[in-house]
Amino acid sequence: MARADDDRLWDLARIERAALVKDLETLDAEQWRHATLCGRWDVEEVVAHLTASGSVGSWRWFRSMIGAGFRTDVHNQRRMEEHRGSDPAETLERFRAVVDSTTAPSSHTPAYLGEVVVHAQDIRRPLGLAHRPSVEASTPVAEFFVRQNFTVSSRTHAAGLRLSADDGPFEAGEGPLVTGSTLALVMGMAGRDAYLDELDGPGAALLRSQVRAAADHR
Structure with a gap:
């Protein structure tokens, strides 16, 4: 880098x-x-x-x-x-x-x-605290998460999906589309179930199942 x-x-x-x-x-x-x-x-x-x-x-x-x-x-x-x-x-x-x-x-x-x-x-x-990280901060995290399993199994969670942020430039992957805010995509890839309902598109259900399957195998 x-x-x-x-x-x-x-x-x-x-x-x-x-x-x-x-x-x-x-x-x-x-x-x-x-x-x-x-x-x-x-x-x-x-x-x-x-x-x-x-x-x-x-x-x-x-x-x-x-x-x-x-x-x-x-x-x-x-x-x-x-x-x-x-x-x-x-x-x-x-x-x-x-x-x-x-x-x-x-x-x-x-x-x-x-x-x-x-x-x-x-x-x-x-x-219930309102502050959200900026899109500028969340975007490089999303780009890293979709490429690598590092501190979280983010690449595994996102496998076989196309992710597209509706508030910024992040877009990656191939497969059924998952859309939402950059932050919701980051948190979804990080395995945070609470954010999965903020995501839409034909691939959202697959992302949810992959996150939950990974959690079941820990």
Whole structure:
């Protein structure tokens, strides 16, 4: 990836992290304990995970994965616990400290932008928070997700489908058409069932079945 493109993606990640900080500043104690779209983690745990994502470079990631027996879920749980504070206020301060971070385990910058885009909505959607990531931020994530299974099985979910955003330039794949906002396509590829009803077209049912089939095999 060209340096200019990489810098642009990190700038977008900073913007989305900062927007999430503003939303988190409004939460009360009960909301910090609220369930999210990210499995069993509550809001504070997802925020701690995002702090870990902005704090762990390649060497620390490799050591952590070795220690976890290359089990990603164990690695993620340990690093989340490491970066969670003694209370939500401290957890938020730790996340605020990595808003400008460009630390990551690898050079897959669109994936780390995707971490922020997806996990921010994992938090916002259940809480009814209105902010949505920009189309500019969501588009490179969609382009990456449709090509690779990385932190999520996005390529598997989108296999055999043509995806087309109705609010931006993203379009990829061949097969039955699935249309919707760039964000809904990103979240659908990320396996977030809550966003599948925002998608239309003859391929929407197939995407839904592929997401649910993948979830059943975890």
